[in-house]
Amino acid sequence: DQQVKQNSPSLSVQEGRISILNCDYTNSMFDYFLWYKKYPAEGPTFLISISSIKDKNEDGRFTVFLNKSAKHLSLHIVPSQPGDSAVYFCAASARQGGSEKLVFGKGMKLTVNP
Amino acid sequence: NAGVTQTPKFRVLKTGQSMTLLCAQDMNHEYMYWYRQDPGMGLRLIHYSVGEGTTAKGEVPDGYNVSRLKKQNFLLGLESAAPSQTSVYFCASRLAGGVHEQYFGPGTRLTVT
Numbered sequence: 001d002q003q004v005k006q007n008s009p010s011l012s013v014q015e016g017r018i019s020i021l022n023c024d025y026t027n028s029m030f031d032y033f034l035w036y037k038k039y040p041a042e043g044p045t046f047l048i049s050i051s052s053i054k055d056k057n058e059d060g061r062f063t064v065f066l067n068k069s070a071k072h073l074s075l076h077i078v079p080s081q082p083g084d085s086a087v088y089f090c091a092a093s094a095r096q097g098g099s100e101k102l103v104f105g106k107g108m109k110l111t112v113n114p
Numbered sequence: 115n116a117g118v119t120q121t122p123k124f125r126v127l128k129t130g131q132s133m134t135l136l137c138a139q140d141m142n143h144e145y146m147y148w149y150r151q152d153p154g155m156g157l158r159l160i161h162y163s164v165g166e167g168t169t170a171k172g173e174v175p176d177g178y179n180v181s182r183l184k185k186q187n188f189l190l191g192l193e194s195a196a197p198s199q200t201s202v203y204f205c206a207s208r209l210a211g212g213v214h215e216q217y218f219g220p221g222t223r224l225t226v227t
Binding site: 004009032034036041042043044045046049089091093099100101102104105106107 | 118145149154155156157158159162164170172204206214215216217218219220221
């Protein structure tokens, strides 16, 4: 049972345009959501996050939107740059068994073409 | 600060061999985690620790053991490696409390033949 879903395995956009990465979740107990970026042969790096009490968080070119009623979040990258080409993981946090854990989606490969 | 480091970076094992993966962090983080990443599967939690001397099972703990004898180190052991354990292993750590972000190491690529 996949609790965090990234249904599109890949996305290709032109440099300067907007990239929109989507993520859906099923567990209403998730209270915090994060996006990680991963380059080949490196570990994931934290990108941006949002609390479940908010619907938007912005950091430079990156904005995350949360729609709790739809159990959906999205990451917008504007403008997209070739260096943004990477695999992006959506993750959700919930307290289970007295401690907090992250549940990750399967990832989405973003390619930004010059 | 080195952040989170992992040793070794690559390893090839034969079925039935054992090995230990070492994770070290210099950020004084209380929580540490071991994940595995397989193609098309995302990151899955193997074991985690909320403090020195404590460990707990994650989503896919079978075939692995862990130890957290020192706050800065988290060891992942494979007692009898199987081809199904061929994967990329990532260690992560974070502060306790209201901080949610986990910081990841560079990974260990393990192949079991």
